[in-house]
Amino acid sequence: MAVTIKDIAQRIGVSVSTVSMVLNGKDYRISPATREKVEAAAREMNYRPNRMAAGLVTKTSKTLGLIVPDITNSYFAEMAAVIEAKCADNGYSLFLCTTNYMPEHDVKYTNLLLEQGVDGILFVMSVDGHNHRAGECLQLLREAGVPILLLDQEWSNDIAVNVISDNEQGGYLAVRHLLELGHVRVGSLTGPAGTQTSQKRLSGYKRALQEYDLPFDPKLIVEGNFRTDSGYDQCDVLLAQNVTAIFAYNDMMALGIYKRLREKGIRVPEDISLVGYDNLNFTDCLEVPLTTIYQPAAQMGETAVVKMLQMLAKERPQDVVFAPKLIIRASTSPLL
Amino acid sequence: MAVTIKDIAQRIGVSVSTVSMVLNGKDYRISPATREKVEAAAREMNYRPNRMAAGLVTKTSKTLGLIVPDITNSYFAEMAAVIEAKCADNGYSLFLCTTNYMPEHDVKYTNLLLEQGVDGILFVMSVDGHNHRAGECLQLLREAGVPILLLDQEWSNDIAVNVISDNEQGGYLAVRHLLELGHVRVGSLTGPAGTQTSQKRLSGYKRALQEYDLPFDPKLIVEGNFRTDSGYDQCDVLLAQNVTAIFAYNDMMALGIYKRLREKGIRVPEDISLVGYDNLNFTDCLEVPLTTIYQPAAQMGETAVVKMLQMLAKERPQDVVFAPKLIIRASTSPLL
Numbered sequence: 001m002a003v004t005i006k007d008i009a010q011r012i013g014v015s016v017s018t019v020s021m022v023l024n025g026k027d028y029r030i031s032p033a034t035r036e037k038v039e040a041a042a043r044e045m046n047y048r049p050n051r052m053a054a055g056l057v058t059k060t061s062k063t064l065g066l067i068v069p070d071i072t073n074s075y076f077a078e079m080a081a082v083i084e085a086k087c088a089d090n091g092y093s094l095f096l097c098t099t100n101y102m103p104e105h106d107v108k109y110t111n112l113l114l115e116q117g118v119d120g121i122l123f124v125m126s127v128d129g130h131n132h133r134a135g136e137c138l139q140l141l142r143e144a145g146v147p148i149l150l151l152d153q154e155w156s157n158d159i160a161v162n163v164i165s166d167n168e169q170g171g172y173l174a175v176r177h178l179l180e181l182g183h184v185r186v187g188s189l190t191g192p193a194g195t196q197t198s199q200k201r202l203s204g205y206k207r208a209l210q211e212y213d214l215p216f217d218p219k220l221i222v223e224g225n226f227r228t229d230s231g232y233d234q235c236d237v238l239l240a241q242n243v244t245a246i247f248a249y250n251d252m253m254a255l256g257i258y259k260r261l262r263e264k265g266i267r268v269p270e271d272i273s274l275v276g277y278d279n280l281n282f283t284d285c286l287e288v289p290l291t292t293i294y295q296p297a298a299q300m301g302e303t304a305v306v307k308m309l310q311m312l313a314k315e316r317p318q319d320v321v322f323a324p325k326l327i328i329r330a331s332t333s334p335l336l
Numbered sequence: 337m338a339v340t341i342k343d344i345a346q347r348i349g350v351s352v353s354t355v356s357m358v359l360n361g362k363d364y365r366i367s368p369a370t371r372e373k374v375e376a377a378a379r380e381m382n383y384r385p386n387r388m389a390a391g392l393v394t395k396t397s398k399t400l401g402l403i404v405p406d407i408t409n410s411y412f413a414e415m416a417a418v419i420e421a422k423c424a425d426n427g428y429s430l431f432l433c434t435t436n437y438m439p440e441h442d443v444k445y446t447n448l449l450l451e452q453g454v455d456g457i458l459f460v461m462s463v464d465g466h467n468h469r470a471g472e473c474l475q476l477l478r479e480a481g482v483p484i485l486l487l488d489q490e491w492s493n494d495i496a497v498n499v500i501s502d503n504e505q506g507g508y509l510a511v512r513h514l515l516e517l518g519h520v521r522v523g524s525l526t527g528p529a530g531t532q533t534s535q536k537r538l539s540g541y542k543r544a545l546q547e548y549d550l551p552f553d554p555k556l557i558v559e560g561n562f563r564t565d566s567g568y569d570q571c572d573v574l575l576a577q578n579v580t581a582i583f584a585y586n587d588m589m590a591l592g593i594y595k596r597l598r599e600k601g602i603r604v605p606e607d608i609s610l611v612g613y614d615n616l617n618f619t620d621c622l623e624v625p626l627t628t629i630y631q632p633a634a635q636m637g638e639t640a641v642v643k644m645l646q647m648l649a650k651e652r653p654q655d656v657v658f659a660p661k662l663i664i665r666a667s668t669s670p671l672l
Contacts, residue, residue: 046479063448071407071432072417081408084434088441093448096407096432098420105424112399112429116452143382228617255618262621281564282591282618285598289623 003047012041023047063093064308065113065121069101069195073226073252075278075297076124079151082301083122090309092119101126101192101225103133110137120147120308125155126195147311151304153196154319161311162319163304165295167197170324171204171247174275174293177326178245179212182335183273187243189224189234189253201249201277217241224253231256239264244272244335251276251283251292258288258331269333279327289329296322339381348377359383399429400644401449401457405437405531409562409588411614411633412460415487418637419458426645428455437462437528437561439469446473456483456644461491462531483647487640489532490655497647498655499640501631503533506660507540507583510611510629513662514581515548518671519609523579525570525589527562537585537613553577560589567592575600580608580671587612587619587628594624594667605669615663625665632658 005019014034022030022038030038041047066083068076080096087094095113099105103126113121121141125134134155141148142159154162178186188205191198202221209216222237224230231253238246238257248254254276261268268274268288276283279294303320310317341355350370358366358374366374377383402419404412416432423430431449435441439462449457457477461470470491477484478495490498514522524541527534538557545552558573560566567589574582574593584590590612597604604610604624612619615630639656646653 070417071420072410072413074408074410074413077408077410077413081406081434081436084407085436088436093444094433095452096434097430098417098432100417100421100424108429116431255621258621282622285591285594285622286618287621287623287625 003045005047008038008041008045008047011045012037014038060119061117062091063095063116063118065095065097065109065116065118066123067097067099067106067109067113067121068124069099069126070226071096071098073250074280075250075295076152078297079124079301079304082298083305086302086305090305099126101195103194106137107133107140110140114140114144114146118146120149120312122149122151122304122308123160124152125150126192147308149304149308149311151300155196161307161317162321163300163307164320165300165322165324167200167324168204168207170277170293170295171201171249172207173204173324173326174201174247174277175205175208176211177291177328177332178247178273178275179208179214181245181273181332183245184214184335185217185220185241185243185245187238187241187246188221189231189238189246189248189257190221191224191226191249193223195226198249205247224249226250226252228252228256228259231258232260235260239266239272245274245332246272247275249277251278251280251290254283254290254292254331255286258286258290262287268331270336273332273335275332284329286331288331291329291332292327294325294327339383341383344374344377344381344383347381348373350374396455397453398427399431399452399454401431401433401445401452401454402459403433403435403442403445403449403457404460405435405462406562407432407434409586410616411586411631412488414633415460415637415640418634419641422638422641426641435462437531439530442473443469443476446476450476450480450482454482456485456648458485458487458640458644459496460488461486462528483644485640485644485647487636491532497643497653498657499636499643500656501636501658501660503536503660504540504543506613506629506631507537507585508543509540509660509662510537510583510613511541511544512547513627513664513668514583514609514611515544515550517581517609517668519581520550520671521553521556521577521579521581523574523577523582524557525560525567525574525582525584525593526557527560527585529559531562534585541583560585562586562588564588564592564595567594568596571596575602575608581610581668582608583611585613587614587616587626590619590626590628590667591622594622594626598623604667606672609668609671611668620665622667624667627665627668628663630661630663 006016009016009019019038022035084094097109148160150160150162154164222234224234235257276290276292279292283290307317342352345352345355355374358371420430433445442462484496486496486498490500558570560570571593612626612628615628619626643653
């Protein structure tokens with residue numbers, strides 16, 4: 001059981017407010033003898049100040065929360081590491097929570113972080129604009145009056161600031177590259193259906209098709225979960241549609257696809273061209289270096305913290321949208 | 337400012353204890369009319385129960401803390417993801433904290449998590465047995481009476497349970513493999529000097545040398561930080577020592593070394609043999625598939641949660657040590 005200032009007061013026979021004044025450094029009216037007695041008792045009894053209670057006075061805990069879907073995705077891991085370092089530079093500690101793309105965990109961790117008294121939340125939501133869980137999270141944050149910064153997935157609203165990269169453009173660049181190479185049947189391995197980044201990349205895929213006057217075939221769109229295993233597992237489903245190229249919505253899944261193709265003796269890029277997304281740091285060293293879409297994870301993380309600090313200083317910063325870039329390597333080639 | 341039960345009591349003119357009894361479900365003595373009035377006010381005023389205060393009654397918050405050095409290291413990321421999932425399965429939420437291998441951050445986050453009232457802490461310490469920060473963390477946890485599970489890095493002590501893999505044996509297996517291939521000058525790119533995993537792998541390196549009657553040359557030992565960049569940056573320092581093989585203490589650094597070697601036109605394994613550690617999921621798909629040491633990150637994470645749940649149930653589980661395995665791929669070959 002935690003030791004309270006009441007316990008200390010009882011132990012040495014002084015009032016609770018005397019103990020409180022000493023331990024909060026507002027002891028100008030307390031005698032040196034009493035002050036020492038309180039401090040000695042606090043040490044002996046191993047008193048630990050209640051941060052929540054302290055927060056009620058200072059209204060700040062110097063802690064921030066970061067909620068991300070999946071820390072095994074190196075894209076989020078890099079972002080989280082930069083955010084942690086930037087927070088530490090500014091005297092903030094960071095609690096990181098992972099939701100495994102479960103919207104109900106978004107709500108759970110929003111509640112938990114609010115209960116822990118964080119000063120603000122940086123949030124990569126797992127849910128799309130049509131899902132009511134996202135609205136629930138924002139409503140909780142609105143009511144609590146806690147600054148919120150939406151990272152990676154935007155959401156037009158009155159309270160949050162968005163720091164994202166242009167996923168529609170990223171999807172467009174990936175698929176236009178494949179169409180330029182003469183591919184017509186381009187398979188698409190998406191993230192979880194509700195995920196906004198995934199929906200936007202799919203919109204970009206469709207825009208590229210339209211530009212090339214190609215029809216949209218829903219059978220070429222297969223759902224993954226952004227993990228390597230789902231690339232491996234869903235590869236055969238795409239192959240059954242006679243695709244000549246695959247756009248995987250992240251590098252982790254592209255790696256899984258590559259593993260399965262290699263196992264089946266299907267060559268990249270001779271038999272199948274492959275594009276990933278994120279430009280993870282191993283992609284240029286693969287057996288077949290991967291064509292991919294770069295988005296600046298570190299810069300996004302750093303910007304997110306800068307914007308959060310502005311919000312904590314009662315400013316209202318602008319949204320930021322970063323531009324993705326196509327990086328062409330050996331995994332894509334002209335359709336023969 | 338958070339709404340308290342006192343605010344609710346004042347608003348509707350009842351006692352604080354009445355509000356408390358209603359909101360804690362101990363309202364058998366309260367009239368239905370009053371109960372409804374309290375509940376309505378709590379809703380309207382957006383009352384949020386203080387988890388710490390609730391914890392003082394139930395003595396449990398159903399939250400756990402996990403402290404790791406670096407989440408961009410996929411080994412820790414995989415472990416963290418498994419721990420989060422296993423916690424969720426058992427009704428626990430997880431706060432993840434990263435320390436960037438700074439012992440003072442170990443202490444900071446130990447304090448923060450204790451203040452937040454977590455029920456237990458899973459801890460990958462950044463510090464070695466000789467560093468007083470580790471002792472400080474354990475002392476804090478001992479005084480708070482909070483169960484602690486040390487993961488990845490062990491520490492003989494009276495309170496913590498250890499779940500680790502045998503790093504001395506892992507280092508031994510890596511270097512013995514290189515010595516068997518005829519290499520004599522084996523460079524060693526360690527983690528941060530204080531890190532226990534790093535020290536143990538170095539002990540294994542020395543044991544292998546002894547077995548082959550080779551002298552230990554401290555100039556062949558170079559310090560890295562377990563990140564890709566440090567492999568890239570320190571590669572030239574090792575090359576200057578005329579090594580014919582390099583043992584990098586994790587795959588992230590091995591990747592960095594590989595990038596630098598490729599840039600310099602030095603071939604793996606023809607000119608330099610390379611061994612990593614962790615068997616990350618991209619290592620079998622690299623241009624030159626990487627020989628490495630496997631340690632079961634997922635199984636370690638899962639075991640850690642099982643042991644923590646036992647500790648929370650007032651049991652005292654045994655330490656667990658997992659055996660590492662050598663995985664031989666194309667990055668190592670006989671010295672010509």
